[in-house]
Amino acid sequence: MSGRSRPPRAVAGASPERGRAVRPTLRHRYRALAHPGAWWLWSLSLGTAATRTTNPLLLALLIAVSAYVVATHRSPAPSSRSYTAFARLALAVLAVRLFFAVALGSPIPGTHTLFTLPEVPLPHWAQGIRLGGKVTAEALVFAAYDGLKLATLLICVGAANALASPSRLLKSLPGALYETGVAVVVALTFAPHLIADVQRLRAARRLRGRPDRGVRGLLQVGLPVLEGALERSVALAAAMESRGYGRTADVPARVRRTTAALTLGGLLGVCAGTYGLLTAAGGTYGLPVLCAGVAAALAGLRLGGRRSPRTRYRPDAWDVRAWLVVGSGVAVAVLLTLASARDPQALHPGVVPLVAPTLPLWPALAILLALLPAFLAPRPAGAGRAPEPTKEPS
Template identity: 75%
Template sequence: MSADEPLPEPLTVPRPGPRSAAAGTADRAPGERLPNRGRFAAEAPEATKQVRTRAARADALHAGAWWIWALGLATAASRTTNPLLLGLLVGVAGYVVAARRTDAPWARSYGAFLKLGLVVIGIRLVFAVVLGSPIPGTHVLVTLPEVPLPDWARGVRIGGRVTAEGLVFALYDGLKLAALLICVGAANALANPARLLKSLPGALYEAGVAVVVAMTFAPNLVADVQRLRAARRLRGRPDRGVKALLQVGLPVLEGALERSVALAAAMDARGYGRTAQVPPAVRHTTSALTLGGLLGVCAGTYGLLGDVGAGYGLPVLAAGLAAALAGLWLGGRRSVRTRYRPDRWGVRAWLVSGSGVAVAVLMIRANSYAPAALHPPAVPLTAPELPLWPAVSVLLGLIPAFAAPAPATRTPSEEDPQ
């Protein structure tokens, strides 16, 4: 090249401009990368995830409020055998669960409790048919062949007459027990077990771990069974029947054992069971107050749930709670465990727990002015009636469907708040 020849123009390559999301993949050349939008743009989803997690944790309702509400409904169910009131209680619990449960694994256990309630009703009816009923009846439906029994089994029979009154009495009893189970299932579906464990006093932490592990067994079992059945369907294998149940049972038990070992290792790594040194007098006083208080709570609860004894049940329950709380406060001095972001008992928690307590108190009060409506007789056969004021008191249990915070919607990529 001579000095007189002009220099060649520099080669210019057009810089790719910003592309829309729709055209990002249509006109991109093979091997071409999208333009780098900066470090902050890449970290934006992570920051958004943290904000959502903190907001969900701040808006979450205290787990103890859900259990108080559910136990209030269970107390109301134990005070009546009216199938209309029991069905109303089950409907109230189901509506609140449908409105306020999350997509967490433990929230899927409510359907299992519904099926368990139906199984309980069926077993109670089968026992009434096979073993008879203590209720005398005149409407004989069928007469089964009776098995002769020896003299030492006098008072027990197998077979014989099956009356309509006996079946109705068994149905009422089965509905009562099924409603209790469904109310407990509502608490399992709504309350976060980890948050419930974190909210327990320091004196009950060791016992609370065992209780929480026991309560999470049913939700984890249901989740494992659903996961394994879905895997069998994807592989073209049957997921129903006795054979499929036997093949699913072993992996479920293996998964439960693995979770137990992992939980034990995590507890050991976190220094589980370490306590501080306290004087012997404080230790003995704590044991006496806690044991006496728990016995008082059991006696008072039995008096409230029983048909008789509501008069002494409430004072004994109040005295037992006071003694138990004093023992727990003293026992908390031995605990060296700290809490990170403890759950707050706010106005919504008071509304949720207060609605359950109100349903229980009003149903107990209804036994004094409408005992016949709450316990319809099986002899003679009469259609049960829906009493007005007890039904209105049951409807107070719907308050959590509006007072509790709405469940936060989570994507599969987001981490669980716990």
């Protein structure tokens, strides 16, 4: 055997040129996805637009637009199931709103009585509240409009959860919110893992011919599920400790005080500005106070990030397509706000007297602008497929 070193053995089916070509391709594919923050801003803008109208046709159009974008751009990951869960929650909210309108009455006077429930007499201190009585069509329509607005807002939030990966969103948070973001992401991903463990253990018991339902099945499945959750928590804690989680840098006291003042003042300014925008009397000071509060909060978060020294592996780039995604949602919110101020009757159909809602042309065309991400944003691998089911043991 000679003393010369042998060249490395080539692996079958691999070449240096191929290895160099695959790595940039994977990096390009990873960075080609839309920024998760852009999806959240797009969804929140649609939710803001939903709060500006009670027209059921416009609200249904908002739901249809969000559903189409989710159907074309959600990944087959289990986290994309959140859209269906939020849709069911929206239906439950709408049903509860109608139930309260029937059981507790409504302040909307009506002349079209549908049916009458037995009314329960209440003491004098409960004036303005009734149990039972006449149920009018005007009251039900008003409750349906109000509940549909809240349901649309919930569906828009569900679209953000289905389109934006929690882990990718966590990497994009500023350093001041990183620890809080980790806690939120861990809390949000605990329930899906727990449900997956229950499904896996129940499938294993069915394959072995053992009961998986009832109290006995629940008790025999609950112990392995809790054991798996404990092991996952210990593994997560060890991984976080090995990566230096919780390590903070030394910053001067004046920087800490300035950070706290800017963050607290900015949040108070955001609350005051939002309140001013939602009320008719605060329209003059709402927007300036909101902008000043956002600027102060961002400055506080920037200073607070100095205490959390960390690096990002392959950070998501905020490119032109992310701006287009956000711009389409913001345009819908702004145009519907302007339309609500100019033509309130079209965006808020009356219920006394009862009139059939009409579809206003320009607000409907404005909502269709939210479809731009379906054609401009890149699709993740496997987009449009159903979420991956839980694998059953063989």
